[in-house]
Amino acid sequence: FVPGKDIHHFCKPTKVAIDEKSKNFYVADGYCNGRILQFSQSGKVISNIGATGFGKNQLLGFFGIPHGLAIDPQKRLLYIADRENYRIQVMAMDSNLIVKQFSLGRAQIKPYGIDFSPLHGGILYIVSYDAEGRKYPDGIPGITLDASTGEPKQSWKPTHQAFNRPHDVACAKSSNDSAVYVAEISSNKAWKF
Numbered sequence: 001f002v003p004g005k006d007i008h009h010f011c012k013p014t015k016v017a018i019d020e021k022s023k024n025f026y027v028a029d030g031y032c033n034g035r036i037l038q039f040s041q042s043g044k045v046i047s048n049i050g051a052t053g054f055g056k057n058q059l060l061g062f063f064g065i066p067h068g069l070a071i072d073p074q075k076r077l078l079y080i081a082d083r084e085n086y087r088i089q090v091m092a093m094d095s096n097l098i099v100k101q102f103s104l105g106r107a108q109i110k111p112y113g114i115d116f117s118p119l120h121g122g123i124l125y126i127v128s129y130d131a132e133g134r135k136y137p138d139g140i141p142g143i144t145l146d147a148s149t150g151e152p153k154q155s156w157k158p159t160h161q162a163f164n165r166p167h168d169v170a171c172a173k174s175s176n177d178s179a180v181y182v183a184e185i186s187s188n189k190a191w192k193f
Contacts, residue, residue: 001185005033007045015168017069017078020091022060026078028066036066036080038096047096056105058085060098068114068168072122072147079124079147081111088114088124088150102150107128108136113168113182125180127166139163142182142193156180156193162190 003011010041011032017100018025023041034052044073053062064084071078073092078091086105089098104111113127124147139162142157157163165186172179182191 002033003032003104007037007048010037014065014067015069015081017071019155020073021076026069028069028081028146030063030065030067036063036069036078049091049096050098054084056085058082060089060101063089068110070114070116070124072116072118074118077147079114079116081126083110083112086110088126088145100150102145104112105125107143107152109140112166115171115180116147117171117173117178119178120153123153123172124171126127127163127169127182129163129165129167139158140166142166142169142180145172163191165168 010029013027014030015028016025025039027037029035029037036049038047050063054064057118063082066080067083068081076093078093080089082089088102088111090100092099100149111126112129113163115125117123119130124145127142128140130136139157141157144153163185166182167185168183170181180193
């Protein structure tokens with residue numbers, strides 16, 4: 001493995017999401033390249049989406065470590081956890097255009113992991129990490145957002161202790177199961193809610 005910046009090399013990719021309709025897949029090539037690569041089912045690069053850009057008020061399509069991906073298969077949207085820019089960018093998968101963003105900066109939420117659930121009209125589960133512990137001295141919670149508006153719906157965390165560096169989240173996709181799973185990297189623990 002040789003890291004690189006061209007379309008034939010990754011540099012510390014962070015997440016993969018598969019489009020059920022087209023069978024194309026997306027890779028968040030996050031830590032070094034700040035981009036999303038779209039591949040065909042056979043592994044051919046289709047699109048190189050975005051560029052690296054850190055800081056407040058970044059334009060759409062610039063990423064400060066795209067760290068997580070989630071797909072709404074019905075609306076054909078790709079949700080991108082733009083970690084260091086404190087936001088979720090939303091891409092229309094049929095055009096590969098970033099169509100909107102949900103800012104998380106006011107709440108000081110750096111989105112590490114993200115997943116989409118079709119329940120309740122579409123919701124996003126997000127986990128974050130607060131290294132300094134200033135905003136959330138009792139541990140940063142996971143949050144649930146309305147997938148259409150980005151409005152917060154609720155926050156959640158373990159009952160008797162704080163998360164210890166939550167890094168990814170996954171949720172059930174059926175109305176018969178509303179489980180949410182969170183993986184931590186410091187404790188090597190997984191939570192089920």
